[in-house]
Amino acid sequence: MLEVRDLYVGYYKDLHILQGVSITAQKGKITAVLGANGVGKSTLLKTIYGFLRPSSGNILLDGENIVGLAPYELIERGLSYLPQQPGIFPWMTVEENLEMGAWTFRNDRARIKRKIEEIYERFPLLKERRKSKAEELSGGMQRMVEVGRALMTDPKVMLVDEPTAGLAKLLAQEVFQMLARLRDEEGMTIILVEQKIRQALKIADYVYVLELGRNKFEGPVEEFTDLTKALWA
Numbered sequence: 001m002l003e004v005r006d007l008y009v010g011y012y013k014d015l016h017i018l019q020g021v022s023i024t025a026q027k028g029k030i031t032a033v034l035g036a037n038g039v040g041k042s043t044l045l046k047t048i049y050g051f052l053r054p055s056s057g058n059i060l061l062d063g064e065n066i067v068g069l070a071p072y073e074l075i076e077r078g079l080s081y082l083p084q085q086p087g088i089f090p091w092m093t094v095e096e097n098l099e100m101g102a103w104t105f106r107n108d109r110a111r112i113k114r115k116i117e118e119i120y121e122r123f124p125l126l127k128e129r130r131k132s133k134a135e136e137l138s139g140g141m142q143r144m145v146e147v148g149r150a151l152m153t154d155p156k157v158m159l160v161d162e163p164t165a166g167l168a169k170l171l172a173q174e175v176f177q178m179l180a181r182l183r184d185e186e187g188m189t190i191i192l193v194e195q196k197i198r199q200a201l202k203i204a205d206y207v208y209v210l211e212l213g214r215n216k217f218e219g220p221v222e223e224f225t226d227l228t229k230a231l232w233a
Contacts, residue, residue, distance in 0.1 A: 001025055001026060001027040001061070001062065001156065001157060001189045002024070002025040002048070002059075002060070002061050002079075002157050002189065002191070003022075003023075003024045003025075003058075003059070003060040004021060004022055004023045004024075004044070004048065004057070004058075004059050004060075005022050005057055005058045005059075005060070006020050006021075006022055006056070006057045006058070007020070007021045007022070007044070007047065007054050007056075007057035007058075007059070008020060008054055008055045008056045008057055009040075009043055009044075009047045009052055009053075009054045009055065009057075010055065011043075011052070016055065016213065017040045017043045017213050018040045018043055018044060018047070018054075018213050019212075019213040019214050020057075020214060020215070021040065021044060021057075021210065021213065021214065021215055022215060023044075023191075023208050023215075023218075025157065025189055025190075025191050026189070026205070026206060027187075027189050028183060028187040028188070028189055029183065029189060029190075029205040029206060030179065030180070030183050030190045030192055030203055030204045030205050030206075031189075031190065031191050031192065031204065031205065031206045031207075031208065032192045032193075032194060032200045032201065032204035032206070032207045032208070032221075033191060033192065033193045033207075033208050033210065034193075034194065034197055034200065034207060034208070034209050034210070035209055035210035035211060035216070036211075037195075039210040039211055039212060039213060040210055040213045041161075041193040041210060042084060042161050042162075042193060044193070044210075045081065045159045045161050045191065045193055047059070048079070048159060048191075049071055049074060049079065049081040049159055050066075050068075050069055050070050050071045050073070050074050051071065053067070053068065054067060061074075061077055061078070061079065061157070062156075064077075066079075072104060075104055075153050075155075076104060076153075078153075078154070078155050078156035078157060079155060079156070079157050079159070080150040080151075080153060080155035080157070080158050080159065081150070081158075081159045081161075082143075082146055082147065082150055082158065082159065082160045082161060082163060083161050084161040084162040084165055084193075086142055086143075086146070087146060088134045088142055088145050088146055088149075089134060090133065090134050090135035091133060091134075091135065092133065092134060093130065093131050093132060093133055093134070094126055094129050094130045094131070094132055094134060094137070094145055095116065095130040095131065097134055097145050097149055098116050098119055098126075098145070098148055098149050098152060099112060099116070100149060101115075101148070101149030101150060101151070101152030101153060102115060102152050102153075104153060105153075112152075115151075115152045115154075116152075118151075119148040119151060119152065122148070122151070122186075123144055123147075123148055125141065125144065126141075126144060126145065126148055129141070138171060139166065139167045139168070139171050140167060140170075140171035140172075140174040140175055143163055143164075143167070143175050143178075144178060147178060147179075147182070155188075156188075156189060157188075157189045157190075157191070158182070158188055158189070158190045158191070159191050160179065160190055160191065160192045160193065161193045162193055162194055162195060163175050163179070163192075163194070164176070164194065164196055164199070165195070172196065172199065173199070176199055176200075176202065176203050179192065179203060180203040183203075183205075192204065201221055201224055204221045205220070205221060206218070206219070206220055206221065207219060207220075207221050207223075207224055
């Protein structure tokens with residue numbers, strides 16, 4: 001579904017944060033990308049989504065090289081991105097925030113209405129609070145709004161960068177459960193960057209660990225069971 005091959009990326013010329021990183025996100029699975037702060041996890045997602053252009057390497061979506069495409073073009077090809085920092089508009093209502101996710105087809109009112117109703121079917125709590133301002137919602141529900149907005153464009157692949165950052169434990173669990181449901185019920189392909197390793201492993205299918213901008217480990221989540229037991233014994 002989505003494959004990154006030998007990616008070299010940096011914010012300054014000849015100073016690469018990612019140094020030959022390769023990952024593959026399998027269709028309908030959650031692929032977790034783990035590692036310490038500063039190893040390039042968020043940089044990887046920003047590069048996939050077109051915010052950064054790699055010095056070398058390829059990014060393939062359904063076999064097509066998407067390097068050099070702008071984010072709006074990637075949205076049209078089925079890619080969506082949830083940044084680490086909350087991206088909702090706090091003074092706007094839930095429904096207005098969802099409508100912002102329809103920017104690429106903003107003149108098609110019938111489609112916008114249909115997609116919003118689909119989001120409400122997925123997340124009934126949002127329908128109950130559709131007229132509430134986003135700033136009035138809990139952190140977990142604000143993340144739900146962001147996910148709903150991303151789903152407005154019918155993405156095939158969702159890039160999710162530390163969705164539980166700053167959330168209390170119970171709210172973080174709600175976010176992880178929401179991502180697992182998108183995979184299990186919607187068949188969504190998700191690349192998840194997360195600092196909460198133990199919780200991420202509970203929902204992940206395949207895991208990559210980055211170290212100093214390079215691939216360190218990879219494998220099915222089951223292979224990490226003994227490692228995590230040792231780390232948190």
